[in-house]
Amino acid sequence: MLTRKQFELLRFINERLKESGVPPSFDEMKEALDLRSKSGIHRLITALEERGFIRRLPNRARAIEVIKLPDFGVSGAGQGRRGFTPSVIEGHLGKVRPPSPIGSDDDSDRSVAVPVMGRIAAGTPIEALQTRSHTISVPPDMLGAGEHYALEVRGDSMVEAGILDGDMALIQKNDNANTGDIVVALIDEEEATLKRFRRRGASIALEPANQAYEVRILPPNRVRIQGKLIGLYRKY
16 A cells, blocks of 8 residues: 555656656656655655565666556545554454453453554654554553554664664554654654654654754644554564
8 A cells, every 4th residue: 555645656657657758857756746855755766666666777867667556545545635644444453442340251361453554763764654564462451542553663763762673662543742742743744753742832843762863843734643652562
């Protein structure tokens, strides 16, 4: 499944190849997708290549070949500028059941199946995936009310908060945050990151927990909260 931006870029490249036989330049792609920098195009191109939709031909400038087009859902398609919205799968996945009556045979050794929705950056920004790859079983007492999903952490920008590369972040689905919360933040509708949330006057600060990384100060219209960190799963 592709994000909306990935699909838009793939469609633009494919249409340009059909029209002229030559793929668009990175500047043309940036302008067509209304992105602020070519680094966003580089990330989208890499994501499309990793998913097998395009191929970059070596030793040739601007040489991109479209291998296939998606034949099923595009994440966020038809939903305007909603971007990355990890949605818990319908049913009981990610939802905590009410406690069983005391003494019930079904008294709660039961775990909750939480969908893993891809990866989240805690370091160099990467795109969060929107395809459920599998589920993990989580004890109910690790979860609060509402819906939940999990994301695999990539990067080391939150190590001083005890969040390590490869950890599984348990996220409570939410679009609001309080100062000090560690959140999944969507920036410019195209990159998602795990950072500590703070308000600074009329701006939003996304703070790393690693002195090697800088705080990002952004206007509110460039940041959308996708959930709050409520726990971590780690394999040893």
